[in-house]
Amino acid sequence: MTHILVVEDEPSLCQLLVNNLGFEGYSVEAVGDGLPALAAHAAHRADLIVLDLMLPQLDGFEVLRILREGKDEVPVLMLTARGEETDRVQGLSLGADDYLVKPFSVLELMARVKAILRRTRPLDRPPLLRSGPFRFDLPRLDARRDGKPLELTPREFRLLEILITHAGRTHSRKELLQLAWERDARPSARTVDVHIANLRRKLGEEQGAPWIATVGGEGYRWVTPVATEPGEGPSGK
Template sequence: MRILVVEDDQTTADFIARGFAEEGHVVDHLSNGRDALGQAMAGSYDALVVDRMLPGLDGLSLVKALRAAHVVTPAIFLTSIGGVEDRIEGLEAGGDDYLVKPFAFGELSARIAALIRRPPLSQEETVLRVGDLEMDLVRRRVLRRGQEIDLLPREFALLEHLMRRKGRVQTRTMLLESVWDIHFDPGTNVVETHISRLRAKVDKPFDHDLIRTVRGAGYRIDD
C-alpha cells in the first residue's frame, strides 16, 4: 500500500511513516499543502493522511480541490482540531474519516485499512437511477432529464446513499452514520440542512418530487 502523509510536524510525520513502514507500506511525506495537491493528483496513492493546519494550502482546501478534480483516493484527516462542527466540516469537505490528535497509531492503521477494504467502483453499480434522476459514480455527475445538477461532495454522498436504498426509509441516525460517519447525535440539524439543499437542486426545478419525508421516521427517495 502506498500512502501520502501531509503533515507539517516532523515528529508526527516520522512517527506515522515509521509505523506504516514497519507494516510493509510505502510512505511519502510532504509538509506543504500546495505541494501535496500536485503530488496527490500526479501520484497513485491508496490513501492520504492529511493534517488540517498546513502551510501553502490548508488540509480542507486540499481535499476539496482533489474531490473537485475527481480524485477519489480515500483521505483521513489527522488533526488536533476536534470539535463536532470541525469533524462535520472535514467530512463535508470530502474527507472519508477524521481522527483527532493525540492518537494511537494502531487506530490510524485500522481506519486506513477499513477505507482500503471498501470495494472499488468496478465491483459495484457505476450508474444509479431513480425515475428520471441518474447518478454516474465514475464521472461523479448527477443528471435529471439530461440536465446536470451541481452537488457538493457531502450532498453527492447523501444522494448516493438514498439512491442505493430506493424506496426504503432512512432515519436521521442511519444517515449520520453512513454519510457523516458520526455514531452519536451531534446536536445539529446537519441532516435536515443537507436534505433541504438536495431538494432545492434535485426536486425544486422540476415538476415531480423524488425525495420524500416520512413523518416521524426519516427520508426516502422514490419515483
C-alpha cells in the same frame, strides 16, 4: 503495492506515521504542506491520503476541496488537533472518508487505515499467514492456534503482528515501544517484557520450543518460519 501519501507539517509526527505505515508494508511518501501534497499526488497517485488539516499555507480543507472538485475520489483520512464538531463535519462534508483527533493511538490509526483500504479496495485482500500451528488474518485481527481463537488484547496483537511479519528479525525493546505504543505514551522496557510474557502465555509456548525468542537480552524475534496462503479468513472450521 499500496501507496500512502502523508501530509503532515510536524516533523516528529510525520516520521512516526512514515515509520509505522512503512512497517506495515505500504509505500509511503511524506510532504509538509498542501501544494506539495497535490503535486505529489499528481505525480504518483496515492491509494490513501493521510491529511493534516492545519498546514502552513494551503490547509487540509482546501486540499480536500480541490481534490473533490476535480472529481478525484482518493480516500482521505483527516488528522486534526481540533476537537470541535464543526471541523469534523466540514471535513466529512467535503468528502473525507474518516478522521482522527490528535493525539491519537498508533493502533487506532492503523485500524482506521486498514478499514478505509478494505472499503475502497475490496479486491486487495491480504493473504493469510501461517506459522507452525498458528494462522493469522491480520486485517481481521484474528489469530488462531489449531483452529481455536487466541484471546489477545489489541496491544498484544500489535506486538504479534510486528514479530510475525518480520519473522527471524530481532526487534529491540525500544523499537517495539515506538511501533506498538502511541507517541505520547510513557511505557518502559519492562512494559514490553510484561506484554511479551502475556503473549507467550496465550500462545501456549511449550518448554524448550518458544515461538518468541529473547535475543541477547536486547529484544525479541519470532523464530518459526511464516508462510502466506490465500483465503477468506480463519474460520476454525
